Amino acid sequence: xxxxxxxxxxxxxxxxxxxxxxxxxxxxxxxxxxxxxxxxxxxxxxxxxxxxxxxxxxxxxxxxxxxxxxxxxxxxxxxxxxxxxxxxxxxxxxxxxxxx
Amino acid sequence: xxxxxxxxxxxxxxxxxxxxxxxxxxxxxxxxxxxxxxxxxxxxxxxxxxxxxxxxxxxxxxxxxxxxxxxxxxxxxxxxxxxxxxxxxxxxxxxxxxxxxxxxxxxxxxxxxxxxxxxxxxxxxxxxxxxxxxxxxxxxxxxxxxxxxxxxxxxxxxxxxxxxxxxxxxxxxxxxxxxxxxxxxxxxxxxxxxxxxxxxxxxxxxxx
Numbered sequence: 001x002x003x004x005x006x007x008x009x010x011x012x013x014x015x016x017x018x019x020x021x022x023x024x025x026x027x028x029x030x031x032x033x034x035x036x037x038x039x040x041x042x043x044x045x046x047x048x049x050x051x052x053x054x055x056x057x058x059x060x061x062x063x064x065x066x067x068x069x070x071x072x073x074x075x076x077x078x079x080x081x082x083x084x085x086x087x088x089x090x091x092x093x094x095x096x097x098x099x100x
Numbered sequence: 101x102x103x104x105x106x107x108x109x110x111x112x113x114x115x116x117x118x119x120x121x122x123x124x125x126x127x128x129x130x131x132x133x134x135x136x137x138x139x140x141x142x143x144x145x146x147x148x149x150x151x152x153x154x155x156x157x158x159x160x161x162x163x164x165x166x167x168x169x170x171x172x173x174x175x176x177x178x179x180x181x182x183x184x185x186x187x188x189x190x191x192x193x194x195x196x197x198x199x200x201x202x203x204x205x206x207x208x209x210x211x212x213x214x215x216x217x218x219x220x221x222x223x224x225x226x227x228x229x230x231x232x233x234x235x236x237x238x239x240x241x242x243x244x245x246x247x248x249x250x251x252x253x254x255x256x257x258x259x260x261x262x263x264x265x266x267x268x269x270x271x272x273x274x275x276x277x278x279x280x281x282x283x284x285x286x287x288x289x290x291x292x293x294x295x296x297x298x299x300x301x302x303x304x305x306x307x308x
Contacts, residue, residue: 022269024215026242038198041270059270061200066264070243078261081242084269 020048211302
């Protein structure tokens, strides 16, 4: 059972982790909608320091409105950005008002 | 010299050469290869075979996948639901964990990028173009994708939905372009010749 399913609203956390982190700054704190569950993968934060024995983590594709990501005028409201986010970087949108 | 008020690490160091013109990374790799060869752990033939393997995939494989999907709707359905398995059906050895195929329609255009490095479906398309790796493309493809597309000659209408896919983690992406309007007039080989690498990344749209 995964924590999220397609359609769920989520917020990307800002975990302040050092090292090889695959969640870019521009997407942290942003809220979006899960579009797809991708399966489990070894955490790149572990792999980067030679920890290859797991645990594997759930990975999701999450869509964000481009108008929410950037302050520019004139971004068409229907444009989106889809990015892959590991489970531990996500919180349910409704629970995460105080989240990092 | 111009004054600098920032750290030099911020500059994009694509190539670092010494005074004799040697590239720093090349010097390190050459030294490593020499040590491994002396210890009998690696031969020159193994190195050239690995290079050949890296360079053997390319656009021709991507074009086969797209032309097959245009002309075989059952195949297209399989490609959309499990890209990796469908690509492997064509005897293309995929090494990426998963291939996600995103379909252009009259109302939707897809663009692929990797903001963190240069993730690309290399086992299918080979090595990415140099602009795909540039910091300018990686930053601007998410920040102002429509302006980037315009510079590639693609002026998307404002009522088209643009979806940018940042391949930041384990998925790798291929764009399935719309087929040409005269699809039925072409053989599959002709169709393959009409497809460019730019179509599969999404910086080009119309296949004509």
